[in-house]
Amino acid sequence: xxxxxxxxxxxxxxxxxxxxxxxxxxxxxxxxxxxxxxxxxxxxxxxxxxxxxxxxxxxxxxxxxxxxxxxxxxxxxxxxxxxxxxxxxxxxxxxxxxxxxxxxxxxxxxxxxxxxxxxxxxxxxxxxxxxxxxxxxxxxxxxxxxxxxxxxxxxxxxxxxxxxxxxxxxxxxxxxxxxxxxxxxxxxxxxxxxxxxxxxxxxxxxxxxxxxxxxxxxxxxxxxxxxxxxxxxxxxxxxxxxxxxxxxxxxxxxxxxxxxxxxxxxxxxxxxxxxxxxxxxxxxxxxxxxxxxxxxxxxxxxxxxxxxxxxxxxxxxxxxxxxxxxxxxxxxxxxxxxxxxxxxxxxxxxxxxxxxxxxxxxxxxxxxxxxxxxxxxxxxxxxxxxxxxxxxxxxxxxxxxxxxxxxxxxxxxxxxxxxxxxxxxxxxxxxxxxxxxxxxxxxxxxxxxxxxxxxxxxxxxxxxxxxxxxxxxxxxxxxxxxxxxxxxxxxxxxxxxxxxxxxxxxxxxxxxxxxxxxxxxxxxxxxxxxxxxxxxxxxxxxxxxxxxxxxxxxxxxxxxxxxxxxxxxxxxxxxxxxxxxxxxxxxxxxxxxxxxxxxxxxxxxxxxxxxxxxxxxxxxxxxxxxxxxxxx
Amino acid sequence: xxxxxxxxxxxxxxxxxxxxxxxxxxxxxxxxxxxxxxxxxxxxxxxxxxxxxxxxxxxxxxxxxxxxxxxxxxxxxxxxxxxxxxxxxxxxxxxxxxxxxxxxxxxxxxxxxxxxxxxxxxxxxxxxxxxxxxxxxxxxxxxxxxxxxxxxxxxxxxxxxxxxxxxxxxxxxxxxxxxxxxxxxxxxxxxxxxxxxxxxxxxxxxxxxxxxxxxxxxxxxxxxxxxxxxxxxxxxxxxxxxxxxxxxxxxxxxxxxxxxxxxxxxxxxxxxxxxxxxxxxxxxxxxxxxxxxxxxxxxxxxxxxxxxxxxxxxx
Numbered sequence: 001x002x003x004x005x006x007x008x009x010x011x012x013x014x015x016x017x018x019x020x021x022x023x024x025x026x027x028x029x030x031x032x033x034x035x036x037x038x039x040x041x042x043x044x045x046x047x048x049x050x051x052x053x054x055x056x057x058x059x060x061x062x063x064x065x066x067x068x069x070x071x072x073x074x075x076x077x078x079x080x081x082x083x084x085x086x087x088x089x090x091x092x093x094x095x096x097x098x099x100x101x102x103x104x105x106x107x108x109x110x111x112x113x114x115x116x117x118x119x120x121x122x123x124x125x126x127x128x129x130x131x132x133x134x135x136x137x138x139x140x141x142x143x144x145x146x147x148x149x150x151x152x153x154x155x156x157x158x159x160x161x162x163x164x165x166x167x168x169x170x171x172x173x174x175x176x177x178x179x180x181x182x183x184x185x186x187x188x189x190x191x192x193x194x195x196x197x198x199x200x201x202x203x204x205x206x207x208x209x210x211x212x213x214x215x216x217x218x219x220x221x222x223x224x225x226x227x228x229x230x231x232x233x234x235x236x237x238x239x240x241x242x243x244x245x246x247x248x249x250x251x252x253x254x255x256x257x258x259x260x261x262x263x264x265x266x267x268x269x270x271x272x273x274x275x276x277x278x279x280x281x282x283x284x285x286x287x288x289x290x291x292x293x294x295x296x297x298x299x300x301x302x303x304x305x306x307x308x309x310x311x312x313x314x315x316x317x318x319x320x321x322x323x324x325x326x327x328x329x330x331x332x333x334x335x336x337x338x339x340x341x342x343x344x345x346x347x348x349x350x351x352x353x354x355x356x357x358x359x360x361x362x363x364x365x366x367x368x369x370x371x372x373x374x375x376x377x378x379x380x381x382x383x384x385x386x387x388x389x390x391x392x393x394x395x396x397x398x399x400x401x402x403x404x405x406x407x408x409x410x411x412x413x414x415x416x417x418x419x420x421x422x423x424x425x426x427x428x429x430x431x432x433x434x435x436x437x438x439x440x441x442x443x444x445x446x447x448x449x450x451x452x453x454x455x456x457x458x459x460x461x462x463x464x465x466x467x468x469x470x471x472x473x474x475x476x477x478x479x480x481x482x483x484x485x486x487x488x489x490x491x492x493x494x495x496x497x498x499x500x501x502x503x504x505x506x507x508x509x510x511x512x513x514x515x516x517x518x519x520x521x522x523x524x525x526x527x528x529x530x531x532x533x534x535x536x537x538x539x540x541x542x543x544x545x546x547x548x549x550x551x552x553x554x555x556x557x558x559x560x561x562x563x564x565x566x567x568x569x570x571x572x573x574x575x576x577x578x579x580x581x582x583x584x585x586x587x588x589x590x591x592x593x594x595x596x597x598x599x600x601x602x603x604x605x606x607x608x609x610x611x612x613x614x615x616x617x618x619x620x621x622x623x624x625x626x627x628x629x630x631x632x
Numbered sequence: 633x634x635x636x637x638x639x640x641x642x643x644x645x646x647x648x649x650x651x652x653x654x655x656x657x658x659x660x661x662x663x664x665x666x667x668x669x670x671x672x673x674x675x676x677x678x679x680x681x682x683x684x685x686x687x688x689x690x691x692x693x694x695x696x697x698x699x700x701x702x703x704x705x706x707x708x709x710x711x712x713x714x715x716x717x718x719x720x721x722x723x724x725x726x727x728x729x730x731x732x733x734x735x736x737x738x739x740x741x742x743x744x745x746x747x748x749x750x751x752x753x754x755x756x757x758x759x760x761x762x763x764x765x766x767x768x769x770x771x772x773x774x775x776x777x778x779x780x781x782x783x784x785x786x787x788x789x790x791x792x793x794x795x796x797x798x799x800x801x802x803x804x805x806x807x808x809x810x811x812x813x814x815x816x817x818x819x820x821x822x823x824x825x826x827x828x829x830x831x832x833x834x835x836x837x838x839x840x841x842x843x844x845x846x847x848x849x850x851x852x853x854x855x856x857x858x859x860x861x862x863x864x865x866x867x868x869x870x871x872x873x874x875x876x877x878x879x880x881x882x883x884x885x886x887x888x889x890x891x892x893x894x895x896x897x898x899x900x901x902x903x904x905x906x907x908x909x910x911x912x913x914x915x916x917x918x919x920x921x922x923x924x925x926x927x928x929x930x931x932x933x934x935x936x937x938x939x940x941x942x943x944x945x946x947x
Contacts, residue, residue: 144763146791153758153784153797161791164888221794222815223888232890239814240892255817 007330012322020315027311031304035297042296043264045209046277050289053207053215054279060098060195061176061283065157067096068178068193075104075180075191079111082119086132089121092193093130100173101165101194103135104180105142110188118142122194125171147175148190155179155187159283161219162197162234172197172234174225176283197233201226204287210295220284222258245270253278257286332361336368348376396455400425403458406465411601412438416508416560419443420600421627422608424570430623431457431499432568433465437473441508444472444481447566447627448501449520451542457623460497464489464543468503478503478516479553482543486518486551489544498544502537502566511560511631516553518543521569524591528561532591534584535564561596563630565603570624574611577618582611600628652685653852658708660699662788663690663885665878665898666806666837667712669734672870673863675877682855690885698764703728709845710856714836715918716768719927722945723936728840730946732857733918734864735836736907738828739900740769741809743793744800747822751777751830759800760784760792767802768935769827769834775933776830790815806900814893834926835918836904846947861915868902868913871895917946 071088078084085104092102101122111117116136123130135142142148151158160175173194180189200217204226207215217226222237232241238257242250249267253276256263260280267274269290278288294301335353342350352369355361404423411420421434431450436443446468450457467488472481482503489499502523504515515535517523519542522534538552558564567587574582590610594603604626611624659667670688673679679686689708699711700718704726711728714735718728742748742759751773761767763785774781786792790811793801803809805826812819839860841853867874875895882889905913923942930936 141763141787144785144787146786146789146795149784149786150792150795150797153792154795158795161789161794164886221789221791221811222817234888236890236892237814239817240890243814243892251817258816 008323008326011326012319015322016315016319019318023311023315027307034300038296038300039293042210042291042293043275043277046213046275046289046291047264049207049209050215050277050279050287053204053289054281054287056203057200057287058282061159061281063096064099064176064193064195065178067092067099068102068176068191069157072178072180072191076182085119086121089119090130090132093121093123096193098195098199099193100171100196101175101192103192104189105136105148105192106189107187108143116140116142147177147192151177151179151190152187159285161221161223162225164234165194174200174219197225201230201233207289209289210291211298212295213289213291215287215289217281217285217287218254218257220258222254225285253288257288260284260286332365336364340368343372343375348372348379396427399455399458403430403462406462407434408436412436412443414438414508416441416632417443418600418630418632419445419628420604421447421566421625422604423623423625424608424620425453425458425623426570426620427454430454431461432570432623432625433461433499434566434625434627435465435468435472436627437469439473443506443508443629444468444503445506445566445627445629446472446501446503447520447523447568447625448499448543449568449570449623449625450499451497453623456495456497460489460495460499460544464499464501468501472503472505477553478505478514479551481505482516482518482540482551482553483549486541486543486545486549487547490547493544498542500542504564506558506629506631508631511558511562512555513558513564514553514555516540516551518551521567521572523567524565524587526563526565526591526594526596528559528596530592530594530596532588532594534588558631560631563594563596563600563603563628565591565594565607566625566627566629567607568623568625570620570622571607571611571626573622574615574624575618575621576615582614586610586614596630600630603628652680652683654685654687655679655710655852655856656687656689656708657710657856658689658699658702659712660714660837661690662887663878663882664807664887664889665875665894666901668867668874668878668898668901669864670712670860671863671877671881672867672874673859675880676863676866678859678862678866679856682859684852684855684859686856688881700726703840703842706842709849710839710841710853712837713840714766715834715838715923716926716930717765718838718840718945719930719936719940720768722940723938727843727944729843729846729944730838730918731841731846731853732839732860732915733835733946734838734915735904736913736916737904738769738833738836739805739904740767740827740832740836741803741805742770742800742825742827743803743809743812743819744823744825745793745796746799747820748825749822751779751825754781754800754825755779756782757799758782758784759802760786760798761802763787766804768930769832770802771935772832772929772933773827773830776929806897806904810893810896810900814896833908834922838918843944864905864913864915867898868905871898871902874898920946 071092074088075085089102089104093099101120103118103120105118108115118134118136119132120135121130121132147160157176157178160177162172162174164172173196176193177190179187180191181187204215204217205228214228216224218238219225222239223234224232224236227233238254239251242254247268249265253265253267257278262279264275264277267276269292273293274290275293276288276290278286280286332353332355339350339352352365352372355365407423419436423430423432423434425432431453433448434446436445448464450460450464464485467485471484482501500519502515502517502520504513506513515537517537518540522537524532525535526532538554540551541549572582572584572587590607607626657670659670674686674688699713700721702708703711715730718730721728742754744757746753748754759781761783784792784798790801790808792798793812794815801808803812839857846853875891875898878894879891882894907914907916920942923946927936927940
């Protein structure tokens with residue numbers, strides 16, 4: 001299928017490309033808007049999840065804090081009852097499912113002079129049994145441990161950073177420590193409650209708004225309290241991870257988290273475009289939820305692939321459908337084209353298919369039909385005109401034959417005379433004429449040029465020729481002959497035509513030439529020695545203008561060997577395309593080159609050839625007549 | 633027949649091997665790259681090549697014991713310790729001999745919550761300090777500058793400082809200071825002080841044995857020192873491998889740490905081993921003038937009472 005040859009395919013392809021372009025633009029815009037909305041939505045979802053998780057943990061933290069805080073006075077009141085202190089810690093652990101250990105740790109020497117005294121109850125990590133011990137000793141010097149020393153120094157409750165307890169609990173935990181003061185406000189110990197990090201990890205791991213999102217909890221020292229990678233818990237800090245990732249944004253996030261800020265940051269999580277929402281807990285910890293945008297857009301990406309496939313199939317369907325419809329619609333055009341081709345091959349009656357629609361196709365069909373009708377009418381007219389022209393042309397040819405037959409073709413064959421003439425009309429018939437009559441040793445000759453061209457000139461020429469033939473041979477002087485011919489032409493000359501002529505009578509015995517020039521070009525005389533010149537003549541009017549005009553003639557004697565060349569203005573006024581005329585100078589120059597003994601027919605033909613060469617194929621615009629007369 | 637011959641040859645080879653001498657070695661702290669050279673020497677077989685079967689003991693992974701106590705109780709043969717600590721112990725009657733001085737530059741620092749514009753900035757500050765010692769250089773600093781500092785003993789870690797319970801924390805440039813950097817995202821330049829910058833550049837870590845052990849097992853000590861130096865030199869040339877080896881030891885003792893931190897620690901430890909006089913890690917013994925000057929300063933600061941004999945301590 002060549003697109004250049006198939007209009008339907010080409011148009012369908014254009015429709016396809018435009019549709020695909022529009023769909024692409026719409027898809028991109030939709031994608032941008034929807035991805036922006038999804039980003040906002042995903043952040044909102046993540047923030048909601050994070051807030052809920054923080055609330056859950058806060059709830060536990062608050063419960064733990066409240067449990068310990070509420071027992072402050074009980075410890076003080078029953079301080080001297082050692083077994084009661086164990087009972088209190090046991091009650092705390094057994095009554096609160098979130099607490100895995102509890103202690104009342106006294107200042108060294110405070111409790112009955114003992115260096116270490118700290119009743120401690122805990123749930124064994126493996127056995128889940130409740131144990132109570134006195135945990136202080138030389139190897140477990142609790143007064144210098146964080147959970148004891150920090151709240152003591154800060155003089156306020158404190159959540160310890162996560163640690164692995166080897167004092168009894170034997171598991172990773174965080175401890176809530178509340179300083180104990182007597183009535184006088186003197187510090188005397190710390191009361192604690194431990195929560196398991198395993199519980200925290202489970203709660204934190206449950207936050208999963210997206211399949212690969214994860215949550216982490218970090219302490220005030222940046223270390224991970226909960227993280228999906230358990231190896232990082234208590235081992236790594238958010239900054240070690242950030243340094244491994246070479247990500248300054250992650251470092252910045254870490255700083256903000258440690259500063260207790262709440263926020264959202266976009267960052268590259270090991271090359272994956274991600275965002276992190278984070279918020280603080282009341283105990284100074286910070287929780288962060290990390291979501292990958294690839295995860296957020298996962299469903300959208302699948303939907304985009306399906307949508308893309310559907311669009312692709314839709315475009316293919318559109319192309320096929322368009323192509324079929326366009327083919328259907330353009331079928332009349334194809335049929336019109338076939339009809340036009342049939343007409344172009346000459347069958348102007350070819351049937352033009354009908355169309356049922358009222359649209360442009362109907363207009364096209366009507367135009368084609370009108371064109372067919374016009375062509376047929378034109379052809380009929382052309383036929384008629386051609387027939388008429390042919391008839392006219394035929395008549396003109398007959399007229400030409402008649403005219404040519406008027407001009408004598410039997411040139412004299414004498415020793416003392418070589419005479420030849422030729423006429424070449426510009427149209428089928430012309431107004432030039434020549435004639436000659438030989439009576440004894442006298443030859444009468446004439447070259448004339450009727451005003452105008454064509455049939456009128458030809459008819460006038462016929463009259464002039466008939467008049468000369470009748471009058472010329474009467475033996476009258478040539479001025480008489482021309483005058484009479486003129487008078488004859490003037491008679492009834494309503495169209496005011498005239499004829500210029502040169503008429504002469506040459507006595508072939510003596511060489512006496514009697515001639516009269518009636519408004520005609522001067523003829524060329526070539527002396528026996530080859531010298532050429534224009535023959536001077538007295539001025540006369542052209543014949544046929546004024547009846548009774550007194551024409552004048554002249555008589556000279558020619559030497560034998562003298563040649564006369566008579567012509568009409570069709571020779572000297574022969575034009576090239578560039579309007580340059582042959583002219584009298586070139587004619588005289590040609591005459592100088594004519595050899596004295598050259599037969600007249602050769603001379604005439606040569607001059608015709610010269611003129612033809614000069615005009616270089618330009619249309620002949622006037623009749624040409626040439627006569628050569630050699631007195632031998 | 634061939635199999636029988638192979639077994640016989642193997643038995644012969646085992647019998648022909650010299651009996652390896654068992655040596656117990658205790659670094660002064662929990663497993664970390666501060667002791668990478670020794671772990672490398674053990675892992676790469678440098679001790680074995682010297683005919684030593686070295687047992688590394690980290691007092692069971694607890695940070696509450698001290699290597700000095702263990703060697704005093706003759707529970708270990710060789711320990712790492714700091715020069716000043718050993719000098720103090722000598723006055724108390726524990727006679728240890730320095731057989732290799734690895735540290736050439738003092739790494740003690742103090743990080744604070746407030747700007748330090750001069751030594752006086754530390755006056756009256758509440759500062760955390762290891763319960764087991766290591767802070768004598770700071771004592772000298774306070775004495776020389778007439779400062780009164782309130783000390784808060786602690787076991788380990790940086791929480792005491794992070795929580796805001798103390799104004800400052802004594803820390804080592806290769807340990808707690810790096811932890812602080814990693815916990816806070818960076819300690820400001822004007823919130824730290826390095827005591828070596830104040831004329832207190834006393835060497836720290838070295839290998840120590842009792843006089844008795846040295847007298848009775850001199851060749852063993854020499855072998856141990858030789859292999860240990862080799863271990864440190866190898867660690868310097870192959871840091872990542874040394875880190876891998878150290879991380880294996882650390883994992884065995886379940887120490888809460890991470891590779892990034894341990895790598896930073898190793899870099900700093902190796903930096904502190906470069907002798908400022910020679911600009912190479914030549915493990916030069918403590919110079920007499922440094923020893924004597926330190927002895928005088930400790931007496932002036934009333935940390936020591938007696939003048940100690942250089943030759944008796946430094947070999």
